[in-house]
Amino acid sequence: MLDVALIERCADPSLTPAIVEQFVAAAGSADPLAITVKSGGRLVLVSRPQSPEAALEIMRQHVGKASVRVGLTQYPAGVGITDIAELDTALVDPCENLKRGTALFGKISRIVTKWYGSPTSKEVIPQMFEDAVYAWRTGEFEGTKVFQVEDPGGATFVSGKPLSKRQTEEDSQEVDAKPGEEDSVQPPVAVTEVGAAEMRIDLSRIGGR
Numbered sequence: 001m002l003d004v005a006l007i008e009r010c011a012d013p014s015l016t017p018a019i020v021e022q023f024v025a026a027a028g029s030a031d032p033l034a035i036t037v038k039s040g041g042r043l044v045l046v047s048r049p050q051s052p053e054a055a056l057e058i059m060r061q062h063v064g065k066a067s068v069r070v071g072l073t074q075y076p077a078g079v080g081i082t083d084i085a086e087l088d089t090a091l092v093d094p095c096e097n098l099k100r101g102t103a104l105f106g107k108i109s110r111i112v113t114k115w116y117g118s119p120t121s122k123e124v125i126p127q128m129f130e131d132a133v134y135a136w137r138t139g140e141f142e143g144t145k146v147f148q149v150e151d152p153g154g155a156t157f158v159s160g161k162p163l164s165k166r167q168t169e170e171d172s173q174e175v176d177a178k179p180g181e182e183d184s185v186q187p188p189v190a191v192t193e194v195g196a197a198e199m200r201i202d203l204s205r206i207g208g209r
Contacts (some may be wrong), residue, residue: 001025002098004074010095012102014156015109019129023105024098026133028073032094035059036074052089059091060084073101076139079147108135108146109156115142118155125157132157142145 002021011020029036033055037044044066049055055070059077063069063084068077071092081087090096112132116124135141 006094007097010098010102012099012106014106015102016157019109019157020098020102022129023102023133023136024072026129027136028101029071032097033074033092034071034074036069037066038069049092052092055092056087056089057086071097071101072156073097073105075101075104076147079104085204098208104147105124105136106156107151108132110152110154111135111141111144111149113147113155113157114152128157165196 002024004017007017007020011017015023029091031048033049033052033056035046035049037058039048039062046058046062049058051206059068059070061080062102063078068078069075072094075097077087091100109128109132112128112135113119116128118127130148131141135146139145139147
């Protein structure tokens with residue numbers, strides 16, 4: 001399980017802490033130096049790096065020739081770069097990897113949510129989460145290259161809209177569900193109040209299949 005303090009400090013605030021934990025549990029690794037290399041759909045065996053510098057060397061050997069996933073979130077190392085010289089050890093730093101990984105997963109979540117028509121029923125959340133994890137693993141969702149396309153903006157799973165951390169904290173203190181709105185999508189639980197605010201949507205079934 002991810003350290004709560006790490007989530008508070010590093011995770012993208014457009015995702016709730018519960019979604020961040022489920023995402024890393026479903027698609028990530030407990031080892032911040034973990035590197036997974038696949039070529040043509042087949043796993044390429046690489047030695048576990050003993051240092052960030054060794055991890056960087058492995059990335060430089062394979063990025064551009066194979067699919068390379070690194071760190072806690074198994075972030076796609078080649079995304080957003082045009083030259084392997086742009087790769088750096090920050091990719092395997094736990095905080096930076098969580099920051100980049102959750103930001104990218106947040107974008108994928110918005111792509112999936114928009115495709116579903118931004119539903120407000122909590123019953124759809126487990127399927128949307130599974131689709132987003134599948135898109136993270138494959139890089140595609142319904143024919144869309146999710147790593148390359150622009151962020152559509154809007155809602156993510158249990159978030160009403162992407163907010164700054166300060167806005168999230170302020171709004172979380174003011175949100176009270178009105179009668180008949182229990183199933184509506186609510187703003188995210190404040191990242192700095194993990195465990196203090198009651199979850200409005202049941203996430204117990206996510207990843208439980």
